[in-house]
Amino acid sequence: MYWIAGHLVQTRAQLLGLLGEPFETGWGEEFNRGAEIGDPNRYPSRDEIERVIREVSQRLHAKLAALDDAQLAQLPSMNLPGAKTVADQVALFAFHDRYHVGQMAYIRKALGYPALAG
Numbered sequence: 001m002y003w004i005a006g007h008l009v010q011t012r013a014q015l016l017g018l019l020g021e022p023f024e025t026g027w028g029e030e031f032n033r034g035a036e037i038g039d040p041n042r043y044p045s046r047d048e049i050e051r052v053i054r055e056v057s058q059r060l061h062a063k064l065a066a067l068d069d070a071q072l073a074q075l076p077s078m079n080l081p082g083a084k085t086v087a088d089q090v091a092l093f094a095f096h097d098r099y100h101v102g103q104m105a106y107i108r109k110a111l112g113y114p115a116l117a118g
Contacts, residue, residue, distance in 0.1 A: 001107045004100050006031035006043065009053045015093045016060050018077050019067070019086070023059060025052050064090065 010031040013023040027044055029035055044052075072087040083089045105116045 001104050002043070002046070002049075003031065003037055004104055004107075005049055005053070007033075008097060008100050009049060009056055011093065011096060012053070012056045012060050015090065016056060016063060018089065019060075019063050021059065021063050023056055025056070 006027065009025055010027065013025050016023045025031075030043060067086075072085060072090070074086045076083045076086055076089040078089060080089055080092050083092055109115060
């Protein structure tokens, strides 16, 4: 679950960059897709992940709120399956985010913690 949380932060930062506001987590490629899980000491602390996810999420929400229809209709800056516009690209990142949030909910439940909702 720890790696998934870091991955969420990394991909939110990536989306922010694709929208023209680069954001560096300072973690390099530790949480990128396909990265091999290694020595736990090389990862940021839980507190650091929580701090950075708050910062990147706040900036991402502000950036998304500032986008207008013309910007959302532009060609995407990254080649993603089925993405013909920036709006499509944002939607795919949102689906990705929710997929991993769902994974974390199942992991929580499997570890005996209460459900996140319901």
